[in-house]
Amino acid sequence: MFKKLLIADSGKGHVEEMIRMLQDIPSMRSAAMALLHVIPEQSKAGADSHRIDAEELLDSAINRMGLERSRVTPLVREGDTKQTVLKVAEEQNCDLIVMGSRGLGRLQSILANSASQYVFQLSTRPMLLVRDDLYVRHVNxxxxxxxxxxxxxxxxxxxxxxxxxxxxxxxxxxxxxxxxxxxxxxxxxxxxxxxxxxxxxxxxxxxxxxxxxxxxxxxxxxxxxxxxxxxxxxxxxxxxxxxxxxxxxxxxxxxxxxxxxxxxxxxxxxxxxxxxxxxxxx
Structure with missing residues (x-):
């Protein structure tokens, strides 16, 4: 089973709901998790403030998902979300990427610069995609x-x-x-x-x-x-x-x-x- 997850969508309700549901599965309950929040590249003056806010967001997300802090690696990175998710998945050697998706079609995704579509297309790793319009249930x-x-x-x-x-x-x-x-x-x-x-x-x-x-x-x-x-x-x-x-x-x-x-x-x-x-x- 999956030993390390990259949760690349902190702050979005359906992804967090899915992670909570997966905690019912023993192997998922013991898996390590990298929780990623990406902030845009900016000047040094603005970056410090954004980083503090991002760290607080990650801290709140860990609480909402009921995760054991000892197995969570919170990560705040600057850059383009799409490229950063792929890079962090490699760096952390994650064997599952979890992302939210707006459920846009192919052309819409390109025009909307969809991060999940880009990662879906280029990643060599398994992905769990959770659409924003779905009702997430316990996995049975x-x-x-x-x-x-x-x-x-x-x-x-x-x-x-x-x-x-x-x-x-x-x-x-x-x-x-x-x-x-x-x-x-x-x-x-x-x-x-x-x-x-x-x-x-x-x-x-x-x-x-x-x-x-x-x-x-x-x-x-x-x-x-x-x-x-x-x-x-x-x-x-x-x-x-x-x-x-x-x-x-x-x-x-x-x-x-x-x-x-x-x-x-x-x-x-x-x-x-x-x-x-x-x-x-x-």
Whole structure:
């Protein structure tokens, strides 16, 4: 499970609410946390005042979230929020970034200079995105996308590790097919075989996976509809979105403006979204 979290949105109610809910999960209760507040670069005269205010904000946030101070590292940094979050995640070696999101679409996010969209696009680390318009609940019903890829397997593992610590927690695996496929000689379709293998892997973690196959040409929309019907409290997805390896400081515009499945889910999912990223390869 996650050993160090970067909470990059202190002062925003839904993120704090999500962190409070996660405290019910034993491994999250013992995880170290870096709590980041970014102030804009400015003159020395103004910086000192802003830093004091920021430190007070972080102190209040720690109290509101009910965190043990011994495992929290409060950080006040100057600079651009987007770049600073990525930099601090590397410096602190955090294995999960938690951020709020206004739920803006791709083009809106670019025009609005969205920090969460930028980090979502460029980070190689898992992210937990909590939209401002969601009602955050205790995590009991978890849904995970099943796609048969390596990063999809990582997403399943993360979902299982969460659910195995939740008394009465349930896990649903959803696989989207574009059209009905004929069964093989053994009577199982490729989707059946994929979900059967996922269920077997989940059992190795002591978790019973409820398998669900849904049909739809738009994968993101189908996943969001399935999550809504299952009343999921958390949606875990594998994100294979391409990220630029050379121009690290640039948003990957063609992907942002294209048909990214994980971006659609980020904007439209009826629950907070945990994105498990594909490890970057040079």
């Amino acid at each position: 019903r978890v849904m995970v996308t099943i796609d048969g890829t390596g990063v999809g397997d990582d997403a399943l593992r993360s979902a299982c590790e969460l659910v195995q610590q939740i008394p009465g927690g349930t896990l649903t695996g959803v696989h989207v097919i574009s059209q009905e496929t004929a069964p093989s000689r053994g009577g199982l379709s490729k989707a059946d075989e994929l979900l059967q293998a996922a269920a077997q892997r989940a059992r190795s973690f002591g978790v019973e996976l409820k398998c669900l196959t849904v049909q739809g040409k738009d994968i993101g929309r189908a996943v969001c509809q399935a999550a809504e019907q299952a009343n999921a409290d958390l949606l875990v997805i594998a994100s294979q979105d391409r990220r630029p390896l050379v121009a690290r400081g640039l948003v990957d515009l063609d992907k942002l403006l294209g048909g990214s499945v994980s971006d659609y889910i980020r904007v439209h999912a009826p629950a907070p979204v945990l994105l498990v990223r594909e490890p970057e390869r040079g």
